[in-house]
Structure formats: structure tokens, C-alpha cells
Amino acid sequence: MEDSRRERDGAEGGAGQADSAPWLCRFLGPAESMVAGVVVRLCGYSAILFVFAILFFVLREAAPMLFGGMDLVEFISSPDWRPSSEVRPQYGILALLVGTLSVTGLAMALAVPLGLGAAVYISEFCTGKVKETLKIVIELLAAIPSVVWGFISYMVLAPLIVDLTGAPVGVNLLNGGAVLALMSVPIIVSVGEDALKAVPDSYREAALSLGASRWEVVYRVLFPAAKNGLLAAVLLGVGRAIGETMAVLMATGHAVQIPRGLLDPICTLTATIAAELGETVYGGPHYRMLFVIGLVLFTITFFVNLIADIVVKGIRNGQRA
Amino acid sequence: MIANEPAASAAASISTRNLNLWYGDFQALRDVSLDIKPGIVTALVGPSGCGKTTLLRCFNRINERYGNVTTTGQITIFGKNIYDPDVSLTQLRKTVGMVFQRPNPLPISIYENVLFGIRSHTRRGEYSRRERDAMVESALRNVRLWDEVKDRLRKKATQLTLEQQQKLCIARLLPLKPRVMLMDEPCSALDAEGIERIELLLQELRKTYTILIVTHNMAQARRASDECAFMLLGRIVEHDKTLNVFLNPREKETEMYVTGRYG
Ligand SMILES: Nc1ncnc2c1ncn2[C@@H]1O[C@H](COP(=O)(O)OP(=O)(O)OP(=O)(O)O)[C@@H](O)[C@H]1O
Ligand SMILES: [Mg+2]
Numbered sequence: 001m002e003d004s005r006r007e008r009d010g011a012e013g014g015a016g017q018a019d020s021a022p023w024l025c026r027f028l029g030p031a032e033s034m035v036a037g038v039v040v041r042l043c044g045y046s047a048i049l050f051v052f053a054i055l056f057f058v059l060r061e062a063a064p065m066l067f068g069g070m071d072l073v074e075f076i077s078s079p080d081w082r083p084s085s086e087v088r089p090q091y092g093i094l095a096l097l098v099g100t101l102s103v104t105g106l107a108m109a110l111a112v113p114l115g116l117g118a119a120v121y122i123s124e125f126c127t128g129k130v131k132e133t134l135k136i137v138i139e140l141l142a143a144i145p146s147v148v149w150g151f152i153s154y155m156v157l158a159p160l161i162v163d164l165t166g167a168p169v170g171v172n173l174l175n176g177g178a179v180l181a182l183m184s185v186p187i188i189v190s191v192g193e194d195a196l197k198a199v200p201d202s203y204r205e206a207a208l209s210l211g212a213s214r215w216e217v218v219y220r221v222l223f224p225a226a227k228n229g230l231l232a233a234v235l236l237g238v239g240r241a242i243g244e245t246m247a248v249l250m251a252t253g254h255a256v257q258i259p260r261g262l263l264d265p266i267c268t269l270t271a272t273i274a275a276e277l278g279e280t281v282y283g284g285p286h287y288r289m290l291f292v293i294g295l296v297l298f299t300i301t302f303f304v305n306l307i308a309d310i311v312v313k314g315i316r317n318g319q320r321a
Numbered sequence: 322m323i324a325n326e327p328a329a330s331a332a333a334s335i336s337t338r339n340l341n342l343w344y345g346d347f348q349a350l351r352d353v354s355l356d357i358k359p360g361i362v363t364a365l366v367g368p369s370g371c372g373k374t375t376l377l378r379c380f381n382r383i384n385e386r387y388g389n390v391t392t393t394g395q396i397t398i399f400g401k402n403i404y405d406p407d408v409s410l411t412q413l414r415k416t417v418g419m420v421f422q423r424p425n426p427l428p429i430s431i432y433e434n435v436l437f438g439i440r441s442h443t444r445r446g447e448y449s450r451r452e453r454d455a456m457v458e459s460a461l462r463n464v465r466l467w468d469e470v471k472d473r474l475r476k477k478a479t480q481l482t483l484e485q486q487q488k489l490c491i492a493r494l495l496p497l498k499p500r501v502m503l504m505d506e507p508c509s510a511l512d513a514e515g516i517e518r519i520e521l522l523l524q525e526l527r528k529t530y531t532i533l534i535v536t537h538n539m540a541q542a543r544r545a546s547d548e549c550a551f552m553l554l555g556r557i558v559e560h561d562k563t564l565n566v567f568l569n570p571r572e573k574e575t576e577m578y579v580t581g582r583y584g
Contacts, residue, residue, distance in 0.1 A: 127388045202425035209383055209421075210438035210493065211414040220437070225428050 058298065062291035069285065070292065081256045081267075083276065083286040091289045093296065095256050099173075099266035100300075102259055103248060104241040106177030107184060111241075112234055114181065115188025119233070120218055122189065123196040135193075142186035150250030153179040157251070167263040169253055174262040176252035180244055184237035191236055195229020196222055228311050235308035239301055245270040269297050334359040334501060334531040335380055340394035342375060344387070349375045351555040353394070357548075359500075362523060362532045364546035364563065366539065368578065372555045373535040374422075377503045380533070381417040382410060399500065415442055418494035420504040424486035426478035426493075431470055434478045434489055435460050439496045460495040464488040464522055484515035491522065502526065504534040508541065520545045539579060543567055551575045 059066075070091065078092025122134050157178055158170025165174075199222050207217045223230065253265025254275060273290050280287035333356035342350035349372045357363050365373045378384040379396060382403060396403050403413055415438070426434050435457045439448070448456070457474065461467040466488045470481070478489055487507055494502060508516040516538075523545050526532060536542050542549055543563060550560040551574075559566060559575045570576040 200425075202421065202423060203427055205383060205386070205421065206425040206427055206490075207437065208386070209381055209414055209419040210441060211411040211497065212437070212441045213411060216441055220440075221427060 055298065058291050058294045062288055062295050065285060065288035066292055066295070070289065075292070079256075079258050081272070083289060084279075089285065093269075093293065095258050096267055096269045096272055096293070097296075098258050099252070100242060100268040100270070103173055103176040103180060103252060103266060103268060104238060106173060106262070107180035107241045108234070108238060110177060110181035111184045111188055111237055115185045115233070115237060116192055116230060118185070118189045119192030119196060120222070123193045124214065124218060124222070138186045138189050141182075142190070146183065146244060146246040149179050149183055149247040153247060153251035161263075165263060169265060171251055171253035172263050172265045173252065173259045176248045176266065176268075177262075179247050179251045180241045183244060183247060184240045187240055188233045188237040191233035192230050195226040195233060198229065199225045232308050232312045235304055235311065239304045239308070242297070242304065243270065243301055245274045249274055269293050332359075333357055335396070335398050335533070337379075338395040340379065340396060341392070342379065342384070343391045345389045349555050350379070353555075353557050355550060355557050355560060357531060357533055359531045360527070361547035362527050362534060362545055363548045363550060364542040365533060365535045365550050365552060366537070366542050366578070367552035369537075371552045373552055374505050376552070377419070377505050377533065377535055380501070380503055381414050381419050383414075383419065411441065415497045416499055417501045417503060418497065418499035420487070420490050420494070420502065420507045422506045422509055424483055424490050424510060426481070426486050426489050428477060428479050430475045431478045431481070431489060432457055432474040435493045435496065437493060442497065456496045460492040463495055463525075464492040465518070466492060483510045484512075484518070487511065487515075487519065488522070491526075499530065501531045501533065504532065506535050506537060509537070516541070539581070551578060553578075
């Protein structure tokens with residue numbers, strides 16, 4: 001049953017292609033439908049165009065600093081980001097990079113167990129109304145705008161953290177990590193649940209009929225069988241967390257420093273760009289350095305996505321074998 | 322509970338009394354009272370949709386996976402009511418093994434497939450490496466698969482041919498030392514030669530296990546079973562020695578079915 005469902009989905013996917021849209025042909029003659037085909041194809045290719053256009057634009061703004069003018073060693077190794085210093089502006093990215101990585105790492109440490117746990121629960125341990133309700137709620141969670149998450153971190157989490165830990169400020173690494181975790185959980189849950197759902201039911205029955213408990217089915221059968229899909233879910237969560245801007249800007253306190261603990265305020269790559277671009281002089285070194293940071297972000301997310309992609313391909317090949 | 326019914330026969334390995342089963346409001350089993358004897362092969366035949374798979378899946382309680390199943394009546398296996406609250410599903414399924422219609426080896430190595438069940442039932446490290454190897458070898462030899470796969474035990478089981486997969490599915494029950502084997506059309510995915518070899522295997526296994534096999538293939542039921550139960554629309558119509566069912570059926574419906582004028 002599971003198999004046939006997947007085949008059907010595949011067939012629907014195929015029907016989306018330009019040259020096999022029969023409903024189009026009913027209204028259009030052969031010449032028009034050829035035009036329609038070309039239009040649809042162009043829409044498809046435009047995605048590639050946009051990616052390159054964005055890359056080109058960012059690169060163009062960054063280029064004067066990137067290829068001369070900037071101190072690469074300082075950029076990579078200095079924790080000092082003092083772009084508006086009168087005496088000597090410094091453009092060290094280390095603190096920002098550590099900020100991004102630490103808040104993302106913390107977010108994943110919270111979101112992965114929570115997200116995968118929820119995915120397992122929804123896919124394996126609940127049925128009917130509960131399942132439908134949970135799925136809808138998770139989708140709603142994914143639809144909350146990031147500035148609203150920012151509010152929540154500011155108004156709810158921050159006072160809570162101050163109360164519980166006695167920290168001087170509630171906007172810090174912990175707060176940012178928690179908010180990012182909440183924001184990436186929905187994507188981890190929904191992709192993870194899809195991955196678990198794609199495991200044929202016959203595997204579950206095989207394991208159960210050999211006396212495995214439902215929990216054993218999860219970790220001895222489903223996790224190995226769905227590991228690529230689950231890894232892709234995690235990587236998509238990572239991508240979400242790295243790229244997030246507004247909520248982290250509001251949640252992390254925006255202090256350029258290498259955090260020494262969970263309660264230190266931090267600053268991320270994304271938040272820096274968002275907060276500072278407006279105050280820079282167009283074409284000035286500070287302006288251009290923000291674009292260099294943009295390139296760094298672009299590179300990071302590119303690799304995260306690339307890995308996710310390779311992993312997802314691995315799933316498909318695995319299924320064919 | 323059921324005062325004027327004969328008590329579950331002590332000699333039977335599986336017996337059901339007044340078993341009814343509903344999927345939602347659809348009744349798939351009606352008042353099934355059946356005794357399956359140990360040490361023989363019992364075939365369960367009947368037209369498509371009559372409830373054979375459903376009945377089989379009651380015996381290891383795997384039916385309960387579906388949320389909408391309601392069961393009434395009694396099933397005892399070796400004298401124990403399997404719906405008693407103190408019955409452990411794990412233990413029940415260790416005693417009552419199941420082979421599915423489509424071979425369903427797990428997507429792990431051949432070796433690990435054979436040991437999958439036993440790993441659920443023992444603590445880590447309870448068996449030494451050598452004991453595990455021996456278990457795998459003996460299980461695979463018992464189903465006549467050892468020679469074909471002994472050089473690739475670490476390969477994924479899903480890469481085997483369907484016949485090999487089905488044999489593996491039988492082999493992986495053996496380390497658990499089950500007493501009953503439920504087989505739901507185990508040959509339906511196989512070619513003629515595969516069917517012959519599986520039937521041969523059944524003949525060897527019958528000495529040790531109570532075997533209940535669902536089949537659509539009348540010739541197979543005749544060849545491979547000692548007793549035969551005929552089902553129709555959720556009821557057991559007739560249950561007798563296979564020869565009697567085929568040559569000398571008591572009920573009109575049975576006769577029509579076994580002579581091929583039905584379903
Ligand atoms: N999960 C389910 N939910 C609802 N109805 C079901 C379910 N499984 C089976 N049924 C219905 O119960 C009846 C008996 O099904 P069952 O699979 O036991 O028949 P069968 O005798 O094994 O048939 P076949 O020979 O085709 O395998 C059928 O009418 C079927 O539609
Ligand atoms: Mg069936």
C-alpha cells in the first residue's frame with residue numbers, strides 16, 4: 001500500500017512537466033502549447049538566473065574590499081569588529097562567526113532531539129485526530145513570522161532567563177539558541193516525519209512480528225532505514241538557523257564578543273548585516289565589508305544545502321537499490 | 322463467558338472460540354471457532370476478502386496496530402488466552418512467528434536479519450560471537466539458504482531474489498524457537514520452482530512446528546497440508562482432513578470452491 005502511494009506521488013510529480021500537461025493542450029493549439037512550454041521552461045531556468053544574479057550583485061559590492069583593501073588575516077582571526085572606530089576601524093569576523101556557530105549549535109542541540117522526537121511521535125505513536133491536529137499546529141508554528149519570534153524572545157524568554165538564572169540581561173546566547181530552536185523545530189518535524197512515513201510499513205510489521213517493541217522498531221528499523229531523510233531534516237534545520245536574522249538580532253543582545261558561557265550576549269553574521277547596513281556610507285569600506293560577510297554566509301549556506309542535497313540523493317539511490 | 326461451548330481443546334495448539342472482529346463497523350470475522358492441531362500443516366483457504374489474513378493476524382495480535390479493530394471472543398495458544406492482561410506481546414510473537422505475503426526482510430544485512438528477533442529477546446552480549454555465528458548458520462541451513470549466501474552474510478538482505486528473501490524470512494524465525502508459524506500466502510510472489518522448494522521446506526518444518534498456511538492455490542493446499550479450513554465471508558465453513566475437504570466436502574459452498582466454481 002505504501003509503495004503504491006509513493007508511485008502515485010511520483011506520477012503526479014511527472015505530470016507537472018511542461019510537455020505533459022494535457023489540460024493545457026485542451027485550450028491551446030500546438031503552436032501555443034509550444035510557446036507555453038517555453039514559458040514554463042524559462043520560469044524554471046529563472047531560478048538559476050536569480051541565484052547567479054544575487055551572487056554577482058553581492059560579489060560586485062564586496063569586490064573592492066575583497067580583492068585588496070582588506071586585511072585577510074585580521075578578517076579571519078580577529079574577534080574585533082569595530083567598523084565605525086574613528087581611530088582605526090577593525091573588521092574581524094571571528095566573534096561574529098563564533099556567534100553564528102554557537103547559537104546555531106545550541107539551537108540544534110535543543111531542536112534536533114525535540115524535532116526528531118516529535119516526528120517519531122507523530123509518525124509512529126499517534127493516529128487520527130491527534131495526528132492531524134499536531135501536523136496543523138506544526139505548520140502554523142512554521143508560519144509564524146520571525147519578528148514575532150523576536151517579540152517572544154524579548155518579552156517572554158528574556159525575563160524568564162533573568163528570573164531563572166540571575167543573568168544581568170536576558171537577551172543572550174541562550175535566548176537566541178532557544179528561539180532559533182523553536183523556529184527550526186517545525187521544519188525538522190515535517191521533513192523528518194516525511195522520511196519516517198516513507199519507510200515501508202512492511203518493515204514495521206516484520207520487526208513487530210519478531211517481537212520487537214514499538215520503541216525498538218523506531219531505533220532498530222526506522223532510524224537506520226530513514227537515516228538520510230532524518231539527516232536532511234537536521235541539515236535543513238541548520239540552514240534555517242544560520243540564515244535567520246530578525247529573531248536572533250532581537251534575542252541575542254547584539255554584543256560583539258566571543259561568548260564564554262550560555263548567558264553571554266552575542267552577535268551573529270546575519271544580525272550584523274541587518275543592523276548596520278542602514279548606517280553605512282554607500283560604497284564605503286564598512287558597507288563593502290558587510291557584503292563580504294554576506295559572501296561568507298552565502299558560502300556557509302551553500303555548503304549546508306549541498307550536503308543536504310547529496311544526502312537526499314543518497315536516499316533516492318538507496319531506494320532504487 | 323461461553324457456557325455451552327466446548328472448552329478450548331487442550332490438544333490444540335491454537336484454538337479460537339466465538340471470535341468476532343470488526344474493522345470499524347465492518348465485520349471481517351464472524352463467530353470463528355477453530356482448533357489448529359500441533360505438529361501438522363493446516364491450510365486456510367477461501368475466496369479473496371473472506372478474512373484469512375485477518376484471522377492469521379489475530380494469532381500474533383499484530384492486527385492491533387490498526388486503531389479501528391475491535392475483537393470479541395477467545396483465542397488460546399497452548400492453553401493460554403492471548404488476550405489475558407499478563408500476556409506479553411513480545412513473548413507471544415516469539416512463540417508465534419509470522420511469514421508475510423510479500424517477503425519483507427529488513428534493510429539490514431542477511432546476518433542481522435537472522436538475528437533481529439533474538440536481539441530483541443536477549444540482553445546485549447548474552448550470546449558470544451561464535452554462538453551468534455552458529456545460530457545464523459543453522460537457521461540458514463534449515464531453510465536451505467546457507468550455501469547460496471554464506472559468502473555475503475554482510476550484504477543487504479533486500480538485494481536477494483524474492484525466493485531467497487522469503488526463505489530468509491522463514492530463517493529469521495528459527496533462532497526464536499517458535500512453536501507456531503503463521504504463513505500468509507508465502508509463495509504468492511514466487512515462481513513455480515520457488516514454490517516447489519518452499520513446499521519442500523514446509524515438509525521439513527512440519528515436524529517441529531505447528532504450521533498454519535493461507536493459500537489461494539488449491540493444488541498447494543492439497544499437496545502441502547494435512548488439514549484444511551475453508552472460510553467464506555468471515556466464517557469457517559468447514560474444517561477437516563485435507564483429503565476430506567477436497568474429495569468429500571460436507572458443505573455445498575466448500576465443494577463449489579474446491580472444484581473451482583467459486584471465487
Ligand atoms: N485494515 C483494514 N481496514 C478495514 N478493512 C479491512 C482491513 N484489512 C482487511 N479489511 C477487510 O476485511 C476483509 C477481510 O480481509 P482479509 O485481508 O483478511 O482477506 P483475505 O481473505 O486475506 O483476502 P486475500 O485472499 O485477498 O488476501 C476484506 O473485506 C477487507 O476489505
Ligand atoms: Mg490475505
